[in-house]
Amino acid sequence: MNFTIDWLSFYLMEQPEEEDGIKQVRMTRYLGHDEYQKSELKDFLDGEFARIAKRKVEMNPKTEGTPTKLGQFVLEPGHPLDSNPNYALLNRLLVAETPGESKEPCQELIQSYLRTSQVRGGVMIVVRTRLDLIDERYLFILKCDFEQKTAVITDEKSLISNVRMAINAKNMKSLMYPYMIESGMNDPYHVKIHQFSHARYFEEFLRFIEYPQTMTQIVSEEVISLARQHIEYTYPEASEERMREEEAIELIAASPKRELAEKWEHETVMEAMQIITDRQPEVELKFKLDHMQIRTLLADYGTSLHIAKVNGRYLVLLEGEQLQFERGMSPVEFLKPKALTDIVKEIEERSQNVAYTPMSTPTEDNDNPPW
Numbered sequence: 001m002n003f004t005i006d007w008l009s010f011y012l013m014e015q016p017e018e019e020d021g022i023k024q025v026r027m028t029r030y031l032g033h034d035e036y037q038k039s040e041l042k043d044f045l046d047g048e049f050a051r052i053a054k055r056k057v058e059m060n061p062k063t064e065g066t067p068t069k070l071g072q073f074v075l076e077p078g079h080p081l082d083s084n085p086n087y088a089l090l091n092r093l094l095v096a097e098t099p100g101e102s103k104e105p106c107q108e109l110i111q112s113y114l115r116t117s118q119v120r121g122g123v124m125i126v127v128r129t130r131l132d133l134i135d136e137r138y139l140f141i142l143k144c145d146f147e148q149k150t151a152v153i154t155d156e157k158s159l160i161s162n163v164r165m166a167i168n169a170k171n172m173k174s175l176m177y178p179y180m181i182e183s184g185m186n187d188p189y190h191v192k193i194h195q196f197s198h199a200r201y202f203e204e205f206l207r208f209i210e211y212p213q214t215m216t217q218i219v220s221e222e223v224i225s226l227a228r229q230h231i232e233y234t235y236p237e238a239s240e241e242r243m244r245e246e247e248a249i250e251l252i253a254a255s256p257k258r259e260l261a262e263k264w265e266h267e268t269v270m271e272a273m274q275i276i277t278d279r280q281p282e283v284e285l286k287f288k289l290d291h292m293q294i295r296t297l298l299a300d301y302g303t304s305l306h307i308a309k310v311n312g313r314y315l316v317l318l319e320g321e322q323l324q325f326e327r328g329m330s331p332v333e334f335l336k337p338k339a340l341t342d343i344v345k346e347i348e349e350r351s352q353n354v355a356y357t358p359m360s361t362p363t364e365d366n367d368n369p370p371w
Contacts, residue, residue: 001183003049003129003138005036007099009106011124012165013114023114023121030099041125044169049129049140052174057192062215062284068194070179071209081188086208090177090191094139096128109141116205120145123167134184141175143202144168173202219276219283219298224253226272230264260307260314270302289316310344311351 012027036042057068073084082088089105089112096102106126113119122145129138144167151160179190191209195202203211213221227249235242245263252258264272276283277299285298285305294316296305306317317340325333 001050001053002132003053004132005033006097006128006130007032007102008036008041008128009099009102009126010041011106011110011126013110013119013121013124023119025110025114030103032099045125045127045142048142048169048172048174049127049138052140052176052192052194053138053180055192055194057179060212060215060218064214064216065198066214067196068192069203069211071191071193071203071206071211073189073191074208074210084208086206087188090139093126093128094137094177102126102128113143113205116201118199118201119205120201121165122146131183136184136186138180139177143173145171145173145197171196173197175202175206215280215283219280220253222276223272224249226275227252230268230272266302273298273301289314294318310347313347313351315344315347 008031010027010029010031011025014024014026031039031041055068057070058066059070061069073081073087075081075084082091089108092105093102093109096105109126110124113124122143125140125142125144127140127142129140130136131138147163147166147168150163150166152163153159154161173195174193176192178186178188179192181187191206193203203209228246231242231245231249235245248261252261281297281299283298284295285301286293286295288294294305296318301307304319306319308315308317
């Protein structure tokens with residue numbers, strides 16, 4: 001997959017020393033095809049456009065922190081695509097044939113970026129390319145933040161020299177438009193954006209692009225919807241029990257961490273799980289048992305993963321045909337497994353024989369209140 005560069009705009013953005021200082025463009029260069037071929041930027045960017053185009057992306061990512069996402073232009077009902085200001089700007093850049101034609105829309109793009117909160121200094125590069133053989137046009141917006149405490153090897157006397165403003169392509173943020181579904185098939189309603197940083201400012205500067213829900217958000221909403229349906233079916237309308245259950249569901253939905261609610265029977269859970277996994281087979285199930293992390297698929301519940309309770313203590317049973325260990329030997333690897341009935345019996349006996357520790361009584365050396 002080879003891209004031909006038609007023109008490139010290069011902007012050096014300076015981060016002021018004062019926290020509230022105004023960010024500004026310190027250097028600007030506009031290069032045509034021939035100038036780009038002779039510039040050092042060619043070596044710096046060679047291969048990056050193909051890597052960005054080939055980078056896999058999901059319509060609904062698993063988590064909010066997924067580095068590569070698809071953004072969709074926000075459209076009011078009944079309005080055409082070109083009514084979206086971000087689409088209009090990106091399309092002007094896409095159809096610009098020369099560096100001169102790109103200057104005005106590039107300036108608008110840069111000013112929009114500089115107004116974004118928490119934006120860092122660095123280099124912004126706007127590139128109009130064509131995919132070889134099929135002659136499809138693509139726009140790339142690239143941002144390299146300045147590297148901190150960078151040094152280069154100089155000579156045997158000084159050994160190293162500090163570099164004041166260094167960039168590399170390793171953690172480069174990127175936006176590609178239009179979204180290439182596959183070679184020769186484009187989606188003009190979406191852009192592909194990539195950034196590793198937890199600060200989402202590279203997403204924020206195009207304000208009329210929205211990002212689809214994550215798989216976690218979709219599943220959470222589905223679970224809450226099923227819970228509400230269960231309440232409506234189980235409890236009479238306007239009853240106190242129904243009001244309490246509805247309040248409990250609202251609290252659960254708003255809570256970032258939740259304990260096992262112990263409200264539904266196993267069969268009800270299996271029915272709800274089946275509805276979700278029929279639509280999204282790869283949905284993950286993650287939870288903690290005290291300090292132990294369990295991570296599997298939701299579809300494993302009831303077949304390969306079981307949850308039980310013995311004398312007030314939770315028991316998680318993982319079922320499988322093969323047990324493998326990673327690096328780092330442990331004695332557990334030599335275990336001859338016990339029978340499940342023996343383990344359950346031990347748990348029952350241990351929980352029944354928990355030692356009772358009496359409260360300490362005051363002494364002459366302890367003048368704290370007796371409570």
